Amino acid sequence: MRTRTKTVGLALVAVCLPWAAMMPRAALAEDGNWFSNMLKYGGTTVPPxxxxxxxxxxxxxxxxxxxxxxxxxxxxxxxxxxSLRSQITLGRLARECVRLGDGSVSVKVGVEGQVLLGPQGRPGRFEAPVYFTIKAGDQIIVSRARKVPVSIASGEAQGLFSVIEENFVIPRPLSESYEIGVSLHGAPGKAATTRRRKTAPAASAAPAESAPEASQ
Incomplete structure (x- = not known):
């Protein structure tokens, strides 16, 4: 059963990852940290x-x-x-939804993540490809792609990133039945399209998608 949340409510979802134990405390902070404030208020402090x-x-x-x-x-x-060079992982996810005057809904999505160097990795500049998809059933309402720069300094083993994407507008007729998706793989909406083909026979595993290399 779907639940309703208040307009000003901000929900946070932790993504369980193999290296979650290595996530720094800053990326797993509780409600009220700078990331939550940026998403909800557009600044690092809470307004009056x-x-x-x-x-x-x-x-x-x-x-x-x-x-x-x-x-x-x-x-x-x-x-x-x-042989691992680097691993990009998603961390905290957040969203905020606001009802507009015409009955549509404006959605804001926040993503935190990190890049970790593997045994073969070297410090440098990376790009985290973050894909946003909002859909209702089989219909893609809106999709966007962002390449978020991440820098790992010499002597460091990881770099953090965050991105907030706003103004996803959901038309009023679909405002009670949409889904919000985020992924590091494929074009926006690709993963959702693949999951719908439930009756297709099992295929051989595709090779893992490679992360962007560090620029020198």
Missing amino acids: SQPQDLGEVYCPTVDVGENGAALRSYGGRADDNA
């Missing part, structure tokens, strides 16, 4: 209290696309940990 909007709006949690929580790059054989 305003009259609360008593209207309700449907605001689903953010779904991570199939196999879309991590992106790895190898210097040798794929899936060989000794």
Whole structure:
């Protein structure tokens, strides 16, 4: 059963990843940190209290696309940990939904993540490809792609990134039945399209998508 949340409500979802234990405390901070404030208020501090909007709006949690929580790059054989150059992973996800005057809904989505160097990795500049998809059933309402720069300094083993994407407008007729998706793989909406083909026979596993290499 779908639940409704208040317009000003901000929900946060933690993505369980193989290297989650290595996530720094800053990326797993509790509500009220700078990331939450940036998403909700557009700044790092909480503004003075305003009259609360008593209207309700449907605001689903953010779904991570199939196999879309991590992106790895190898210097040798794929899936060989000794050859791993880098791993990009998603961390905290957040969304905020606001009812507009015409009955449509404006959605804002925030993503935190990190790049970790593997045994074959070297510090440098990376790009995290973040794909946003909002759909209702089989219909893609809106999709966007962002390449978020990440820098790992010399002597460091990881770099953090965050991105906030706003103004996803959901038309009023679809404002009670849409889904929000985020992924590090494929073009926007690709993962959702693949999951719908439930009756297709099993195919051989595709090679893992490689993460962008560090620029020198």
